[in-house]
Amino acid sequence: MSNQELQARYGHVMMNAFGAPKRVFVEGRGVHVRDADGREYTDLLAGLAVLGLGHAHPAVTRAVTTQLDTLGHISNLYASEPQIRLAERLAAALGDPSARVFFSNSGSEANETAFKLTRLTGRTKIVAMEGSFHGRTSAALAITHNPKYREPFEPLPGDVVFVPYGDVAALEAVVDDETAAVVLEVLQGENGVVPAPDGHVQAARRLTEAHGALLWIDEVQTGIGRCGALFAHHAEGVTPDLVTVAKGLGNGFPVGACLATGRASDFFQPGMHGTTFGGNPVAAAAGNAVLDVLEDGLLEHVTETGDWLAGEIEGLGHPLVDHVRGRGLLRGVVLTADIAPAVAESALDAGFIINAPRPGVLRLAPPLIITRDELRPFVDALPALLDRHG
Known part of the structure; x- marks a missing residue:
């Protein structure tokens, strides 16, 4: 037709x-x-x-078809070797030995996971950036700046404060001992590919450490090689507490991940969060194939x-x-x-x-x-x- x-x-x-x-x-x-x-x-x-x-x-097609012909789905009551291997590789690439992984199906879901982890700090205040985009599900939308996306669906999960992207003074004025997390993108893709000004990411790391808050970097669009490194934030010389990825990880097969380091890596306990499809063997096989090619x-x-x-x-x-x-x-x-x-x-x-x-x-x-x-x-x-x- x-x-x-x-x-x-x-x-x-x-x-x-x-x-x-x-x-x-x-x-x-x-x-x-x-x-x-x-x-x-x-x-x-x-x-x-x-x-x-x-x-x-061909590498992704071969990995997906071979895995689907071997073991397609088992739920997260069980594990698969491709899932474990992909988690190990992402954690190792992050560069922090404490890193742990939760797999999802999309960037929005990865950000929903990170949002829930911030709640387990015992605090609720999240500082987000003007111009940001983090997804369309409720919690991801709550930290997305564009009112056109947010207002039709309010009330959304609250206690979110937006500050001008790159304005260190504005960040210093709002990050305090009640802040659960600061969330930012190294480059704001949906805002027109706007890079963080020099020193902005480092200032966010310094302020979150000083106030016992989490630094959450959304790498859904910038990660998995898109900016010339597996994680774009590596060029900033910081180690975040939370990193979210998706998009390029499966080369079209739906897969996302939330990585947590330090104390945040131990926040979830059995039953607190879940997903039926996240990290299934076929998605993990796609992710491993992508990493194989990137590393070559x-x-x-x-x-x-x-x-x-x-x-x-x-x-x-x-x-x-x-x-x-x-x-x-x-x-x-x-x-x-x-x-x-x-x-x-x-x-x-x-x-x-x-x-x-x-x-x-x-x-x-x-x-x-x-x-x-x-x-x-x-x-x-x-x-x-x-x-x-x-």
Whole structure:
């Protein structure tokens, strides 16, 4: 069936939570996808920073199918070797010997887990950042700043204070002995790929330690290689108490995790939290396959390719491009006019999948395996896409 026919069927049966789909995709290989009309696109968004290894990566496909043919699901009343191995690898990569892992199915659920852990400090106050995005479930939404997302569903879990992202003085003014946790992203992806200013993450670590609070870093979008390291916060030189990951961990197979260190790693006792599907053998197999590929030299490629991409776009010297920010292959092209949604639409028509998280920012989060040759056509096409709306 055609895009138009499938879009009509979608409109009749799906809740209107996402609006009408722009395309219906039927196949993906590497960094390319094909829609129901047979047209091919270069995927520069990777399913919102999920498909780090691209579409239908053979290592992930092999791991998932082999595991599903061996042992697909057992619930968390029991354990599996792939689950244990994935937890060991994530904990070791975090770099703290006290680290322990709770597996979930998504980033929102990983953040729900972390939120519940903060309650077990005996305190309720959470300091979150303006511009933040942590998910759509209730507790994750409570610490997400955008009122458009929060207000229709209030009252949400309370005692959350928002401060300007990167404002150390504002942070110092609100973090106190009643604070359970400070939660932040090293780069705010949904806010337009905004990096934390120098010293911000370190200040949050210093203040939480001084007041007996937890430092919680959300790495759902920035982690698992997206920024050129398994965890983006490693570049900040801090050890958080809580780290949440998802997206790239399963390369499209739903899997997330909350990692806790120090005293927070012992907060949960049997019966306090749970999940039916989280960390099931197939999800764990996908996660292990992803880590195998990342550890085989891909992280250096991410850093080099991301820096090259930013340099090439800035090197265009286009008057509508102010600068490119971000790290690795999570980049925000900051424009001088609020035309990003229209440019993203034109890019799709031209065969490139990108998005506009802010009116003046284009987000690029391609598969981590992408090459310069595969990125070059987009760089070359960008001036004309901008000119169309400038």
